[in-house]
Amino acid sequence: MKTRLLLLLLVLLGPGAWAQQPAPAATPATSTSTNDAQQLxxxxxxxxAVLTGKETRILxxxxPNALLVEAIKGRPPGLALDVGMGQGRNTIYLAQQGWDAYGFDIADEAINLAQDNARKAGVKITTFTQSDEQFEFGTERWNxxxxxxxxxxxxxxxxxRSLKPGGLVVIEAFHRDATRVRKISPSVVFDPDELRKLYEAAGFRILRYEEPEGIGDFGLQRMRLVKLVAQKP
Structure with a gap:
Protein backbone atom coordinates (compact mmCIF):
# COMPACT_ATOMS: atom_id res chain seq x y z
CA MET A 1 0.00 0.00 0.00
CA LYS A 2 2.81 2.38 0.93
CA THR A 3 4.55 1.61 -2.36
CA ARG A 4 1.42 2.44 -4.36
CA LEU A 5 0.99 5.75 -2.53
CA LEU A 6 4.61 6.64 -3.20
CA LEU A 7 4.26 5.87 -6.93
CA LEU A 8 1.06 7.90 -7.08
CA LEU A 9 2.75 10.83 -5.41
CA LEU A 10 5.64 10.73 -7.87
CA VAL A 11 3.24 10.64 -10.81
CA LEU A 12 1.31 13.63 -9.48
CA LEU A 13 4.53 15.57 -8.92
CA GLY A 14 5.66 14.88 -12.46
CA PRO A 15 9.00 13.77 -13.91
CA GLY A 16 10.89 16.58 -12.22
CA ALA A 17 10.56 14.74 -8.92
CA TRP A 18 12.86 12.01 -10.24
CA ALA A 19 15.56 14.42 -11.35
CA GLN A 20 18.52 15.34 -9.20
CA GLN A 21 18.23 18.91 -7.99
CA PRO A 22 21.04 21.22 -9.10
CA ALA A 23 23.65 22.03 -6.47
CA PRO A 24 23.60 25.59 -5.15
CA ALA A 25 26.10 27.92 -6.74
CA ALA A 26 29.43 27.88 -4.94
CA THR A 27 30.33 31.01 -2.98
CA PRO A 28 33.89 32.13 -3.58
CA ALA A 29 35.92 31.56 -0.41
CA THR A 30 37.84 34.42 1.08
CA SER A 31 41.55 33.71 1.14
CA THR A 32 42.60 33.61 4.78
CA SER A 33 46.25 33.84 3.86
CA THR A 34 45.62 36.99 1.80
CA ASN A 35 43.72 38.62 4.67
CA ASP A 36 46.45 37.68 7.14
CA ALA A 37 49.11 39.14 4.85
CA GLN A 38 47.16 42.38 4.51
CA GLN A 39 46.70 42.67 8.28
CA LEU A 40 50.40 41.99 8.84
CA ALA A 49 55.55 54.95 11.76
CA VAL A 50 55.33 54.87 15.57
CA LEU A 51 58.78 53.49 16.31
CA THR A 52 60.68 55.66 13.84
CA GLY A 53 58.98 58.86 14.98
CA LYS A 54 56.83 59.49 11.91
CA GLU A 55 53.67 58.99 13.99
CA THR A 56 53.88 61.33 16.98
CA ARG A 57 50.45 60.71 18.51
CA ILE A 58 51.61 57.48 20.20
CA LEU A 59 54.35 58.23 22.70
CA PRO A 64 65.28 50.28 28.59
CA ASN A 65 62.29 48.83 30.41
CA ALA A 66 62.72 49.21 34.18
CA LEU A 67 61.45 45.70 34.99
CA LEU A 68 63.98 44.17 32.60
CA VAL A 69 66.79 46.23 34.12
CA GLU A 70 65.86 44.98 37.59
CA ALA A 71 65.34 41.36 36.49
CA ILE A 72 68.82 40.89 35.00
CA LYS A 73 70.71 42.75 37.71
CA GLY A 74 73.37 40.45 39.10
CA ARG A 75 72.65 37.62 36.64
CA PRO A 76 75.43 36.29 34.43
CA PRO A 77 74.88 37.25 30.77
CA GLY A 78 73.81 34.63 28.27
CA LEU A 79 71.68 34.34 25.17
CA ALA A 80 68.70 36.73 25.22
CA LEU A 81 65.67 37.15 22.98
CA ASP A 82 63.66 40.38 22.77
CA VAL A 83 60.18 39.59 21.41
CA GLY A 84 58.66 42.50 19.48
CA MET A 85 61.92 44.42 19.82
CA GLY A 86 60.76 47.59 18.04
CA GLN A 87 63.55 50.14 17.68
CA GLY A 88 65.78 48.04 19.91
CA ARG A 89 65.78 49.93 23.21
CA ASN A 90 65.89 46.70 25.25
CA THR A 91 67.92 44.63 22.78
CA ILE A 92 70.69 47.23 22.75
CA TYR A 93 70.61 47.53 26.54
CA LEU A 94 71.04 43.77 26.89
CA ALA A 95 74.00 43.84 24.50
CA GLN A 96 75.57 46.67 26.52
CA GLN A 97 75.30 44.49 29.62
CA GLY A 98 77.23 41.68 27.92
CA TRP A 99 74.31 39.57 26.70
CA ASP A 100 74.30 37.95 23.27
CA ALA A 101 71.17 39.84 22.25
CA TYR A 102 68.68 38.75 19.60
CA GLY A 103 65.38 40.35 18.67
CA PHE A 104 62.60 40.20 16.13
CA ASP A 105 59.76 42.44 15.00
CA ILE A 106 57.54 42.92 11.97
CA ALA A 107 58.55 46.60 11.72
CA ASP A 108 61.48 46.46 9.29
CA GLU A 109 62.24 50.19 9.41
CA ALA A 110 62.35 50.08 13.20
CA ILE A 111 64.79 47.15 13.06
CA ASN A 112 67.02 49.11 10.65
CA LEU A 113 66.97 51.96 13.16
CA ALA A 114 67.88 49.51 15.94
CA GLN A 115 70.88 48.28 14.00
CA ASP A 116 72.01 51.87 13.36
CA ASN A 117 71.69 52.68 17.06
CA ALA A 118 73.56 49.51 18.02
CA ARG A 119 76.46 50.45 15.74
CA LYS A 120 76.56 53.93 17.29
CA ALA A 121 76.60 52.33 20.74
CA GLY A 122 79.41 50.00 19.72
CA VAL A 123 77.50 46.77 20.32
CA LYS A 124 76.29 43.89 18.17
CA ILE A 125 72.69 42.70 18.03
CA THR A 126 71.14 40.02 15.84
CA THR A 127 67.75 40.89 14.39
CA PHE A 128 65.00 39.29 12.32
CA THR A 129 62.08 40.90 10.49
CA GLN A 130 59.46 38.33 11.43
CA SER A 131 56.18 37.96 13.31
CA ASP A 132 55.59 35.78 16.39
CA GLU A 133 54.20 33.06 14.15
CA GLN A 134 57.17 33.14 11.78
CA PHE A 135 60.01 33.24 14.30
CA GLU A 136 61.52 29.92 15.35
CA PHE A 137 62.03 30.09 19.11
CA GLY A 138 63.95 26.81 19.24
CA THR A 139 64.37 24.37 22.13
CA GLU A 140 66.37 25.14 25.31
CA ARG A 141 68.11 27.94 23.47
CA TRP A 142 67.69 31.11 25.53
CA ASN A 143 68.77 32.21 28.99
CA ARG A 161 60.25 25.08 25.43
CA SER A 162 62.78 27.62 24.15
CA LEU A 163 64.26 28.54 27.54
CA LYS A 164 67.19 26.69 29.03
CA PRO A 165 66.63 25.31 32.55
CA GLY A 166 67.03 28.23 34.92
CA GLY A 167 66.20 30.73 32.18
CA LEU A 168 63.98 33.75 32.80
CA VAL A 169 60.97 35.22 31.06
CA VAL A 170 60.24 38.90 31.73
CA ILE A 171 56.83 40.28 30.74
CA GLU A 172 55.22 43.67 31.15
CA ALA A 173 51.86 44.66 29.69
CA PHE A 174 48.60 46.43 30.54
CA HIS A 175 46.05 45.42 33.17
CA ARG A 176 42.39 45.24 32.12
CA ASP A 177 41.74 48.37 34.19
CA ALA A 178 43.98 50.34 31.81
CA THR A 179 41.37 50.05 29.07
CA ARG A 180 39.24 52.50 31.05
CA VAL A 181 41.89 55.12 30.36
CA ARG A 182 42.33 54.53 26.63
CA LYS A 183 41.81 52.00 23.87
CA ILE A 184 44.49 49.26 23.93
CA SER A 185 45.07 46.23 21.73
CA PRO A 186 43.64 43.11 23.46
CA SER A 187 46.90 41.22 22.83
CA VAL A 188 48.71 43.33 25.45
CA VAL A 189 45.88 43.46 28.01
CA PHE A 190 45.54 40.89 30.81
CA ASP A 191 42.78 40.23 33.31
CA PRO A 192 43.53 40.19 37.06
CA ASP A 193 45.99 37.38 37.89
CA GLU A 194 45.67 35.96 34.34
CA LEU A 195 49.35 36.29 33.45
CA ARG A 196 50.57 34.64 36.66
CA LYS A 197 48.15 31.73 36.29
CA LEU A 198 49.12 31.15 32.64
CA TYR A 199 52.83 30.86 33.37
CA GLU A 200 52.43 29.00 36.64
CA ALA A 201 50.22 26.40 34.91
CA ALA A 202 52.89 25.94 32.23
CA GLY A 203 55.45 24.93 34.88
CA PHE A 204 57.25 28.21 35.50
CA ARG A 205 58.34 29.27 38.97
CA ILE A 206 57.01 32.77 39.59
CA LEU A 207 59.76 35.01 40.98
CA ARG A 208 57.82 38.26 40.80
CA TYR A 209 54.27 39.20 39.95
CA GLU A 210 52.68 42.62 40.36
CA GLU A 211 49.66 44.59 39.15
CA PRO A 212 50.78 48.11 40.07
CA GLU A 213 49.79 51.60 39.01
CA GLY A 214 52.55 53.04 36.87
CA ILE A 215 53.58 54.81 33.68
CA GLY A 216 53.19 52.43 30.75
CA ASP A 217 56.05 52.28 28.27
CA PHE A 218 53.55 52.90 25.47
CA GLY A 219 51.27 55.89 25.82
CA LEU A 220 53.31 57.20 28.78
CA GLN A 221 50.16 57.54 30.86
CA ARG A 222 49.61 56.51 34.44
CA MET A 223 47.54 53.33 34.44
CA ARG A 224 47.45 49.85 35.87
CA LEU A 225 50.08 47.42 34.56
CA VAL A 226 50.99 43.75 34.94
CA LYS A 227 54.57 42.65 35.55
CA LEU A 228 55.94 39.14 35.68
CA VAL A 229 59.36 37.56 36.11
CA ALA A 230 59.33 33.76 35.99
CA GLN A 231 61.94 31.03 35.80
CA LYS A 232 61.98 27.68 34.04
CA PRO A 233 63.00 25.04 36.60
Missing amino acids: EQEREKWN FNAR LVAVLYAGGRELVPRIY
Whole structure:
Protein backbone atom coordinates (compact mmCIF):
# COMPACT_ATOMS: atom_id res chain seq x y z
CA MET A 1 0.00 0.00 0.00
CA LYS A 2 2.81 2.38 0.93
CA THR A 3 4.55 1.61 -2.36
CA ARG A 4 1.42 2.44 -4.36
CA LEU A 5 0.99 5.75 -2.53
CA LEU A 6 4.61 6.64 -3.20
CA LEU A 7 4.26 5.87 -6.93
CA LEU A 8 1.06 7.90 -7.08
CA LEU A 9 2.75 10.83 -5.41
CA LEU A 10 5.64 10.73 -7.87
CA VAL A 11 3.24 10.64 -10.81
CA LEU A 12 1.31 13.63 -9.48
CA LEU A 13 4.53 15.57 -8.92
CA GLY A 14 5.66 14.88 -12.46
CA PRO A 15 9.00 13.77 -13.91
CA GLY A 16 10.89 16.58 -12.22
CA ALA A 17 10.56 14.74 -8.92
CA TRP A 18 12.86 12.01 -10.24
CA ALA A 19 15.56 14.42 -11.35
CA GLN A 20 18.52 15.34 -9.20
CA GLN A 21 18.23 18.91 -7.99
CA PRO A 22 21.04 21.22 -9.10
CA ALA A 23 23.65 22.03 -6.47
CA PRO A 24 23.60 25.59 -5.15
CA ALA A 25 26.10 27.92 -6.74
CA ALA A 26 29.43 27.88 -4.94
CA THR A 27 30.33 31.01 -2.98
CA PRO A 28 33.89 32.13 -3.58
CA ALA A 29 35.92 31.56 -0.41
CA THR A 30 37.84 34.42 1.08
CA SER A 31 41.55 33.71 1.14
CA THR A 32 42.60 33.61 4.78
CA SER A 33 46.25 33.84 3.86
CA THR A 34 45.62 36.99 1.80
CA ASN A 35 43.72 38.62 4.67
CA ASP A 36 46.45 37.68 7.14
CA ALA A 37 49.11 39.14 4.85
CA GLN A 38 47.16 42.38 4.51
CA GLN A 39 46.70 42.67 8.28
CA LEU A 40 50.40 41.99 8.84
CA GLU A 41 51.33 44.71 6.35
CA GLN A 42 49.00 47.18 8.05
CA GLU A 43 50.57 46.39 11.42
CA ARG A 44 54.04 46.75 9.91
CA GLU A 45 53.23 50.19 8.50
CA LYS A 46 51.66 51.31 11.78
CA TRP A 47 54.59 50.31 13.97
CA ASN A 48 57.20 51.54 11.51
CA ALA A 49 55.55 54.95 11.76
CA VAL A 50 55.33 54.87 15.57
CA LEU A 51 58.78 53.49 16.31
CA THR A 52 60.68 55.66 13.84
CA GLY A 53 58.98 58.86 14.98
CA LYS A 54 56.83 59.49 11.91
CA GLU A 55 53.67 58.99 13.99
CA THR A 56 53.88 61.33 16.98
CA ARG A 57 50.45 60.71 18.51
CA ILE A 58 51.61 57.48 20.20
CA LEU A 59 54.35 58.23 22.70
CA PHE A 60 56.67 55.54 24.00
CA ASN A 61 59.61 55.10 26.33
CA ALA A 62 62.85 55.00 24.35
CA ARG A 63 64.87 53.90 27.40
CA PRO A 64 65.28 50.28 28.59
CA ASN A 65 62.29 48.83 30.41
CA ALA A 66 62.72 49.21 34.18
CA LEU A 67 61.45 45.70 34.99
CA LEU A 68 63.98 44.17 32.60
CA VAL A 69 66.79 46.23 34.12
CA GLU A 70 65.86 44.98 37.59
CA ALA A 71 65.34 41.36 36.49
CA ILE A 72 68.82 40.89 35.00
CA LYS A 73 70.71 42.75 37.71
CA GLY A 74 73.37 40.45 39.10
CA ARG A 75 72.65 37.62 36.64
CA PRO A 76 75.43 36.29 34.43
CA PRO A 77 74.88 37.25 30.77
CA GLY A 78 73.81 34.63 28.27
CA LEU A 79 71.68 34.34 25.17
CA ALA A 80 68.70 36.73 25.22
CA LEU A 81 65.67 37.15 22.98
CA ASP A 82 63.66 40.38 22.77
CA VAL A 83 60.18 39.59 21.41
CA GLY A 84 58.66 42.50 19.48
CA MET A 85 61.92 44.42 19.82
CA GLY A 86 60.76 47.59 18.04
CA GLN A 87 63.55 50.14 17.68
CA GLY A 88 65.78 48.04 19.91
CA ARG A 89 65.78 49.93 23.21
CA ASN A 90 65.89 46.70 25.25
CA THR A 91 67.92 44.63 22.78
CA ILE A 92 70.69 47.23 22.75
CA TYR A 93 70.61 47.53 26.54
CA LEU A 94 71.04 43.77 26.89
CA ALA A 95 74.00 43.84 24.50
CA GLN A 96 75.57 46.67 26.52
CA GLN A 97 75.30 44.49 29.62
CA GLY A 98 77.23 41.68 27.92
CA TRP A 99 74.31 39.57 26.70
CA ASP A 100 74.30 37.95 23.27
CA ALA A 101 71.17 39.84 22.25
CA TYR A 102 68.68 38.75 19.60
CA GLY A 103 65.38 40.35 18.67
CA PHE A 104 62.60 40.20 16.13
CA ASP A 105 59.76 42.44 15.00
CA ILE A 106 57.54 42.92 11.97
CA ALA A 107 58.55 46.60 11.72
CA ASP A 108 61.48 46.46 9.29
CA GLU A 109 62.24 50.19 9.41
CA ALA A 110 62.35 50.08 13.20
CA ILE A 111 64.79 47.15 13.06
CA ASN A 112 67.02 49.11 10.65
CA LEU A 113 66.97 51.96 13.16
CA ALA A 114 67.88 49.51 15.94
CA GLN A 115 70.88 48.28 14.00
CA ASP A 116 72.01 51.87 13.36
CA ASN A 117 71.69 52.68 17.06
CA ALA A 118 73.56 49.51 18.02
CA ARG A 119 76.46 50.45 15.74
CA LYS A 120 76.56 53.93 17.29
CA ALA A 121 76.60 52.33 20.74
CA GLY A 122 79.41 50.00 19.72
CA VAL A 123 77.50 46.77 20.32
CA LYS A 124 76.29 43.89 18.17
CA ILE A 125 72.69 42.70 18.03
CA THR A 126 71.14 40.02 15.84
CA THR A 127 67.75 40.89 14.39
CA PHE A 128 65.00 39.29 12.32
CA THR A 129 62.08 40.90 10.49
CA GLN A 130 59.46 38.33 11.43
CA SER A 131 56.18 37.96 13.31
CA ASP A 132 55.59 35.78 16.39
CA GLU A 133 54.20 33.06 14.15
CA GLN A 134 57.17 33.14 11.78
CA PHE A 135 60.01 33.24 14.30
CA GLU A 136 61.52 29.92 15.35
CA PHE A 137 62.03 30.09 19.11
CA GLY A 138 63.95 26.81 19.24
CA THR A 139 64.37 24.37 22.13
CA GLU A 140 66.37 25.14 25.31
CA ARG A 141 68.11 27.94 23.47
CA TRP A 142 67.69 31.11 25.53
CA ASN A 143 68.77 32.21 28.99
CA LEU A 144 66.32 35.10 28.84
CA VAL A 145 63.16 35.91 26.88
CA ALA A 146 61.77 39.45 27.18
CA VAL A 147 58.18 40.15 26.13
CA LEU A 148 57.67 43.82 26.87
CA TYR A 149 54.40 45.28 25.62
CA ALA A 150 54.41 42.58 22.95
CA GLY A 151 51.80 40.10 24.18
CA GLY A 152 52.79 36.82 25.81
CA ARG A 153 49.43 35.09 26.12
CA GLU A 154 49.76 32.87 23.04
CA LEU A 155 53.49 32.27 23.46
CA VAL A 156 53.56 30.41 26.78
CA PRO A 157 54.41 26.89 25.52
CA ARG A 158 56.90 28.17 22.95
CA ILE A 159 58.68 30.32 25.51
CA TYR A 160 58.83 27.47 28.01
CA ARG A 161 60.25 25.08 25.43
CA SER A 162 62.78 27.62 24.15
CA LEU A 163 64.26 28.54 27.54
CA LYS A 164 67.19 26.69 29.03
CA PRO A 165 66.63 25.31 32.55
CA GLY A 166 67.03 28.23 34.92
CA GLY A 167 66.20 30.73 32.18
CA LEU A 168 63.98 33.75 32.80
CA VAL A 169 60.97 35.22 31.06
CA VAL A 170 60.24 38.90 31.73
CA ILE A 171 56.83 40.28 30.74
CA GLU A 172 55.22 43.67 31.15
CA ALA A 173 51.86 44.66 29.69
CA PHE A 174 48.60 46.43 30.54
CA HIS A 175 46.05 45.42 33.17
CA ARG A 176 42.39 45.24 32.12
CA ASP A 177 41.74 48.37 34.19
CA ALA A 178 43.98 50.34 31.81
CA THR A 179 41.37 50.05 29.07
CA ARG A 180 39.24 52.50 31.05
CA VAL A 181 41.89 55.12 30.36
CA ARG A 182 42.33 54.53 26.63
CA LYS A 183 41.81 52.00 23.87
CA ILE A 184 44.49 49.26 23.93
CA SER A 185 45.07 46.23 21.73
CA PRO A 186 43.64 43.11 23.46
CA SER A 187 46.90 41.22 22.83
CA VAL A 188 48.71 43.33 25.45
CA VAL A 189 45.88 43.46 28.01
CA PHE A 190 45.54 40.89 30.81
CA ASP A 191 42.78 40.23 33.31
CA PRO A 192 43.53 40.19 37.06
CA ASP A 193 45.99 37.38 37.89
CA GLU A 194 45.67 35.96 34.34
CA LEU A 195 49.35 36.29 33.45
CA ARG A 196 50.57 34.64 36.66
CA LYS A 197 48.15 31.73 36.29
CA LEU A 198 49.12 31.15 32.64
CA TYR A 199 52.83 30.86 33.37
CA GLU A 200 52.43 29.00 36.64
CA ALA A 201 50.22 26.40 34.91
CA ALA A 202 52.89 25.94 32.23
CA GLY A 203 55.45 24.93 34.88
CA PHE A 204 57.25 28.21 35.50
CA ARG A 205 58.34 29.27 38.97
CA ILE A 206 57.01 32.77 39.59
CA LEU A 207 59.76 35.01 40.98
CA ARG A 208 57.82 38.26 40.80
CA TYR A 209 54.27 39.20 39.95
CA GLU A 210 52.68 42.62 40.36
CA GLU A 211 49.66 44.59 39.15
CA PRO A 212 50.78 48.11 40.07
CA GLU A 213 49.79 51.60 39.01
CA GLY A 214 52.55 53.04 36.87
CA ILE A 215 53.58 54.81 33.68
CA GLY A 216 53.19 52.43 30.75
CA ASP A 217 56.05 52.28 28.27
CA PHE A 218 53.55 52.90 25.47
CA GLY A 219 51.27 55.89 25.82
CA LEU A 220 53.31 57.20 28.78
CA GLN A 221 50.16 57.54 30.86
CA ARG A 222 49.61 56.51 34.44
CA MET A 223 47.54 53.33 34.44
CA ARG A 224 47.45 49.85 35.87
CA LEU A 225 50.08 47.42 34.56
CA VAL A 226 50.99 43.75 34.94
CA LYS A 227 54.57 42.65 35.55
CA LEU A 228 55.94 39.14 35.68
CA VAL A 229 59.36 37.56 36.11
CA ALA A 230 59.33 33.76 35.99
CA GLN A 231 61.94 31.03 35.80
CA LYS A 232 61.98 27.68 34.04
CA PRO A 233 63.00 25.04 36.60
